[in-house]
Amino acid sequence: MHFNPYSHTGFQAAVICLTIAPAFLAAGIYLNLKHLVLIFGPQFSVLRPPSLYTWVFVASDVLSIACQAVGSGMAAKQDPKIMWDAVRIIKGGMAFQITTLGMFAGCAAWYFVRVVMHRRELNxxxxxxxxxxMFRLFLGSMSLAYVAIxxxxxxxxxxxxxxxRSKIMTNETFFIALDTV
Incomplete structure (x- = not known):
């Protein structure tokens, strides 16, 4: 879009990248939780084996992206008759992604509360x-990344x-601060 900011193809590529990027970042966090469970001790984990953190939450993100992709594909046709249906499907995929992130936070919080309660029994x-x-900095960085996602x-x-064409979507300050960064 550098040479043509009105490029339809460039716009579609940007929307696709903005849609799937958080899922890849979240997948990294899901994978890291599995390794943190192994580091602190799997006996405190809600999910066993610890690899289930990766499998369950990545699969959920894939499903949410599939919903968003279907909605985006429908919207790309630019047919006014199906545009609101496309938006509803996209929002459904996003809601599922947010729910997945919330469930992940719940599992992670539960695990770390148990770790703190049993700190004398850690690996x-x-x-x-x-x-x-550096490990503690990593834990803080991972938490910050989760909040950003x-x-x-x-x-x-x-x-x-x-x-x-919502007011929020066309607000450049919000877009740069909350989406791009």
Whole structure:
């Protein structure tokens, strides 16, 4: 879109990238939770084996992206008769993605509450790793990334509240602050 900001193909490519990017980032967080469960101790985990964190939540994100893709495909036809149906399908996929993120946060919070409650029973083989400041910085960075992804997904949901020409969607400041960054 650098040479033609009104390019329909460029617009579609940008929408696709903005739609799927958070799912890849979230998948990384889901995968990291599995490894954190192994580091702290799988006995505190709600899901067993720990790889279920990755499988369940990535599969849910794939399903949400599929819904968003179907809606986007319908919207790409630019048929006014189906435009609101397309928006509803996109919003349904986004709502499912937000629900998935919420369920993930619940599982992660439950796990880490149990870790704190049983801190004397943590995996002794990973004590040195858990005490490193870089590891703690990683935990904070992962939490920040989660909040950013959730914020972006909630923003996208609000963007589509009034369809493709909503006030939020056409507000450049919101777009740059809440979607692009």
């Amino acid at each position: 002794p083989g990973t004590k040195a790793l858990r005490q490193r400041w 959730l914020t972006r997904c909630a923003f996208r949901m609000a963007e589509f509240d009034d369809g493709w």
